Amino acid sequence: MSADVMIADVVIVGAGSAGCVLAERLSREPGRNVVLLERGPGRWPGPEERDLRRLPIGDHAPYAVRHATDLDGLTAARGCAVGGSSAVNGGYFLRWHPEDFADWPHGWDLDAIDAAYSELDGGESGGGGTMSVSPVSDDELGDAGKAFERYWSARTAVRSLRDRWPVVGVNRVLGNRSGMLRRTAAEAYLDQALGRPNLRVVPDCEVRRLEVADRRRVTGVHTDRFTVRAGEVILAAGTLGTAQLLLASDLEALGGAAFLDAGEHRGLAVSYRRKQPAEPGMVLPTVLHTDDGLEIRCYRDDFATYIDGLPRGGPMVEVTAMDRSPVRLVADGERIRLAFGEPSAEVTAAMRAGADLAVEMLHSAEFAGLVVPGSVSVAAVPGFSQHAWGTMPMGVRTDALGAVHGAEGLRIVDGSILPTGGHSGPHATIMMVAVHIGNLISDEG
Template sequence: MTDRFDVVVVGAGSAGSVLADALTRGGTRTVLLLEQGPGWPDDAVRSLQRLPIGSGEPHATPVPEASGLPVVRGRGLGGSSAVNGAYFLRRHRDDFDDWPAGWDLDTVEAAYAELDGPHGRMSASPFGDDELGDTAIAFESFWRTRIPVRPPGDPWPIVGLNRVVSNRRDGLRMTSAEAFLRPAIGRPGLTVRTGVTVGEVLVVDGRVTGVRTASGDIACGEVILCAGTLGTAGILLRSGGLSVPRTLGVGEHREILVGYRRRQETSAADLPALLQSVVHTESGVEIRCYSDDFGRYIGGVSGRRPVIGVCGMRPAGTGQVFLDDTGEVRLHLDDPERVVLQTLSAIADDVRDMLASSEFAGIVESGSIMIDPTVGTSQHAWGTMPMGVATDGAGVVDGVRGLRIVDGSILPGDGRSGPHATTMMVAYRVGETLA
C-alpha cells in the first residue's frame, strides 16, 4: 500500500458528496473520495427533460435482476442524483416512529431543512403552477376536490395530493456533487479520483486497514461506504473478515403502470419534468402523475406510451442482493404479496376511471387506456444494512472497527416517499456529527 489517508469515502453520489464536504471542512483530515464512474455530468445529462439511463449512457449502469426487470443505478460525480427524476419529497413524519435513538423528529426536521429549506443547499422547492405540464394540471384538477391537498408552505408530505418537491435550478437537476462536492474541491485535505472501482474492504483482526481497487490497495484509518445500496452490498459481500450474510435483504417500491395514448403529443421543447404531482393514499400507495412517455426522456426506447404509476410504498416490496459466480452483484425481487397486489389493482382501476374523466378528455384518446400486467420497479433500493439492526444510528457496522456505511443501505423501515431526500438527510446528519 503506497497511499495512506485518514478516511476513504467510496462513492461520490448522493451521500458520498455530502460526507466528503463535511469531513474536509475543518482541514484536519486527509480524505480520499473514490468514484467508479466518470467526472462531472454536463448540462445535457442534468436536464429535467432527460432521464439519461438508457443503454450506453456513461452516467448509468445496469444491475441484472433475476426476472429480467430493468434496474439501473447512477454513476459518476453525483451518482443517481445526476440521472433520476429530481423528486425530493421527504418521508412522512410517522415513517420515523421506529427509527433508532438519535433520530427524533426534531433532529430529522433540522437535517432535512438544510437540504430543502428556503436556504437549503439542494435548491429544492415544489414545482410552480407555471412549470406544470397539461397532465399534471388535469391530475391536480381531478383530485383537488376529492382529497386533502398539502398546503404550499408545508415541507412534509401528507395523505392526499402533494405537489412534488424537486431539486433543480434553471431546468437542471441540482446534484449532490454540485451542492456539496464542488464547493469542497481545492481543499488541501480532499483528493477525488474517478474511474476507480473498489472491490472490497480490507479487514485485519476486526479492524479496517484499507480498500482494494483494481490498481492496488489503499491504506486508511476508516472507510465510509457510500456506493449506493447495491454498490455497497457488492463491496460488503466481496470483503473478507466481515460477519455479513451471503444474501442481503433489500426494500423496493413495486409499481403498476396505467398507460394511455395522447390525443396530441407535446413538443420536445415543451416537455415538462417527468414527475410533478403525486397522491399518497391511506393504504400506503403513491399515485404518480408521469408527464409523458418514459421513452421520450430516456431516448432509444420506442413502442411505449404515457403512463400513470400506482406504486406500493408502505408496505414496500422485498428482495435479495447477492453475488453471482463471477463476484458481480445480482438482484432478485420477490413477487408482491397478494394483499399488496389487490390494493395496487384496485387503485389502478381508480386511475383508469380518472383517465376517462372529463378532466382528461382533452389529453387521453378514447378507448386507449390499458393497465400493464407487469409489476415493475421504481429503481429504489434501500435497507440492506439498516440502522438499529446491522449498523448503529450513525452507520457504524456492527463488529468492525473503522467501517461505516452512509447511503440508502442503512435506511430502516418503509417510507411513503422515494428514498433520495431521506438518504441525503441521513448523510447530512451523520456528516455533521463527524465534521
C-alpha cells in the same frame, strides 16, 4: 507511503448523493485527511446530461451503469458519476412523512431530522436550501398534471406549495434544480470543498473489496489501481454498490453470504394513449399519497421520450406501493443482480385497488380532452422504482450512525442503512441521513 498505497484518516467509497455530503462535512476539520473514491469519470455531468427533460440512463449513457434483473426486459440503473444517482435521477426531492420515522433508532428525533432536511430544501425559510429545491410551478405541470390535480383536489387534501412536509393527498413535486437542470449532490456539497488540501477526490477508480484483518477489522480498501489504508472506511457506494463490496469482502458479519435482502417500491403501470403530444418538462410533476401507503404518480409522458433505447409503452399513471417489497441482491461477477420476490398479498391487493382508482380517473371529465377513448390498460406484472434500499438497516445490522455491527473501522452511509420505507421516494431522505450522520461523526473526532 509507497506509490500503490495511500494513507488517510477516512476513505469514502462513492461520490454519490450521500458520499458528496460526507466528503464535504468530514473535510471541514483541516486535520482530518479524507480520500473520496469514485468509479465514474473525472468530467462532471454537464448541462446536456443534467437536463431534467431527459433521464440519462439509456443505451450508451456515459454516467450510468445497469444491473440485470429477473423481471422480463427490465434492468436497474444507477448513477456512475461524481454526483452518483443524483446526476441521473428524476429530480423529485420530497421528504418522507413525519410518522415514517417512528421506528427509527434512538437519536433520530424529528427536530434533528427536520434540521437536516431543512439544510437541503430550505425548510420554513422558503429558500431552496443547498439542493436549490423548488416546487413544479403551475406553468410546468403539463396537461396530465393539471387534470390529475383538478381531479384529486375535489376529493382529498392538497399540500400547500410552501410546505416542505408532504401530506396524505396531492403533493406537487419539489425538484432539486436550477431551472431545468438537476442540481447534483456534487454541485451542492463537493464543489465547495475541492480546494481543501486535506480532501483528495479520485475519479475513475473502482473499489474491488475491503481490506480486512481477522475477518472483523477493516483497515482499508483495494481499488483497481492502488490500496488505501485508513482509520475508517465509509461505504457510500449506493445500496447496490455497497452490497457488491460487502459480498466481495471477507467479513465475519456477513458470514459468507452470497446475497443481501433489500426493499423496493413495486408499481403497477396504468397506461393510455394521448390525443396530442405532451409538452416537454420534468418527468414527474405531481403525485398523490394515500392513507394506505400508495404513491400514485402522474408521469408527464411515455418513459421512452426520456430514456434512449426504451421501447414505447405509452404515457402512464403508476400506482406504487411504498411498503417494503422484497428484492434479493445477488453476487454475480462485477455487478449485483436483482432477484425480485413476489410482493405480499396485501401489497398486491392495494396496488390493484389503486389501479382501479387510476382507471376511473383516466375516464373522468378532467382527462376527457387528453386520453384516447378505449386506450387505458393496466399492466399484468408490477415494475419497480430504481430505489432498492435497506440491506444493512440502522438499529439492526448497523448502529444509529451506520457503524456496522460485528466489524471495526467500517461505516455505511447511503441507501443501504434506511431502516424503513417512507411515503415518498428516497433521494431527499438519503441525503438527510448523510447530513445528520456527517454532522455527528465530524464532531466526534
